[in-house]
Amino acid sequence: MWDWGSQPFNTVITTFVFSVYLTSSSFGPTNTTSTALAIATALSGLFVALLAPVLGQNSDRSGRTVRNLRVQTWVLAAVSAALFLVQPDPSFLVLGLVLLGAGSIISEIASVNYNASIEQVASPSNVGRVSGFGWGMGYLGGILVLLLLYFVFIQPEVGLFGVTDTDGLDIRVSMVVCGLWILLFTLPTFFVLKDQPREKAPRVGVAESYRLVWASLRSLWARSPHTVYFLGASALFRDGLAGVFAFGAVLAAGTFGMSAGDVIIFGAAANIVAGVATMLFGLLDDVLGPKRVILISLVALVVLGLAIFVLHDGGATVFWTLGLAMTAFVGPAQAASRSFLARVIPEGHSGEIFGLYATTGRVVSFLSPAAFALFIWLGAVITGDDNTQYWGILGIAVVLMAGLAVLIPVKTPQEQVGSHQA
Incomplete structure (x- = not known):
């Protein structure tokens, strides 16, 4: 239920509703608001990268993982x-950006503690099924809350309780509903999850936390260098994948002229497409192998992203067609990334490696928003136009291509065995 309950922040606030509201003309020129959002997102990513190792390790050491999750x-x-x-x-x-950035940091840190608690409700024999059910509940919760807010507050001229769009009241009241949804629907999680008694270890500071991370990486490099290569590649392309959703709705409104209501409907459709595609590609994972699924997904995303850039004058039809096509490849790449890592982890080191997987992803989580902002600025310099938001697509594509380039030489377990035999 935590996936279901917390999903409004990811789906409604950071992706399809509040971020679109915050980059609208009410807050300033499109280039200014889009760049400000990208910078705020990048700074939030940097804070997460700095805080995650410290707070995550201290939660483990204190034995208060669930308590920390509840407070967060x-x-x-x-x-x-x-x-x-x-x-x-x-x-x-600025107030909107500060609150959005703070929420993003809290959400990421809470996710670390939530993932660390899965052992309480899953065993090695069913952890995949439990994890998949959680992701599915998140998709379902995101679709439901989007449609609820759209039909109750945003789409009607006069919504429930007499809410209208005057002074952005429809969007602002939707944020209160999101807060209540998160509060109420995560409560069952805390009736089930409890902190397990354990011997408390001493807390460590920032420097010691990063020393431990570095020691883990060095140990892994000695045992399995291609796992380290994959951690680097996945950190890059996963940040690019996050950028697709993070800035997709902003582009839909700022570049393709879609209304707030249209963006919400697009968001619901995108969640459905992403969920179905992830399940279907999951069947191909065991046949083609996860690396091929990732490569296919990344190449498709880059091609589709460049097509959106070239055809940006084509209106909403272009975004509906190519944008939905892009969402079909985001989930499969994320799922296959986890599958690939599970296959290359040395026996007995899964907890350590998946911890590094989470940390390395957060270390570069500022790249996509920074690249998005940089390319908007470059577009303004090159073209002299006031609205070059669509140039940000190129920034996301560059991050995806960087991850693709680093992934190509990574050897799968089968390829490593073959090279040793040769």
Whole structure:
């Protein structure tokens, strides 16, 4: 239920509703608001990269993983509801960015503690099924809350409780609903999950936390260098995958002229397409191998992204067609990435390696937003236009191509065996 309960922050706030609201003309020129959002997202990623190893290790050492998750979830609910304060005026842009950035940091750190608690509800024989069910509940929750807010507050001229779009009230009230949703629907999680008694280990500081991470990487390099290569490649392309969803809705509104309601409908369709495609590609994973699934997905995403850039003058039809096609390859790449890593982990080191997988991903989580902002600026310099938001697509494509380039030489377990035999 935590996936279901916390999903409004990812789907409604950071992707399809609030970020679109915050980059609308009410807060300033499109280039200015889009660049500001990208910078705020990049800074949030940097904070997560710095904090995650320290807070994650200290949760393990203190034995208070569930308690920390509970507190972080409730703070996330409060921050989500506080977005009601962001009125449609340029003077509120900074407040919106600060609250959004703070929420992103809290959400990421809470996810670390949530993932660390899965052993309480799953065993080695069913962890995949339990994890998949959680992801599925997240997709379902995201679709439901999007449609609920759209039909109850955003689409009607006068919504429930007399809410209208005057002063952005429809969006702002939706943020309060998101906060309440997070608070209420995550409660069952804390009735089930409890901190397990354990001997408390001493807390470590920032320097020691990173020393331990570095020691783990060196040990892994000595045992399996191609696993380290994959950690680097996946950190890059996973950040690119996150950028596809993070800035897709912003592009839909700012470049392709889609209304807030249209973006929400697109978001619901995108979640459905992503979920179905992930399940179907999961069947191909065992046949083709996860590396091929990732390569196919990344190449398709780059090609489709470049096509959107070239055809950006084609209107909403272009985005509906090519944008939905892109969402079909995001989930498969993410799922196959986890599958690939599971196949190359040395026996007895799964916890350590998946911990590094999470940490390396967060270390570069600023790249996509930074590249998005950089290419918007380059587009303005090169073309002299006021709205070059669509140039940000090239920034996301560059990050995906970087991950693709690093992934290509990574050897699968079968390829490593073949090379040793040769």
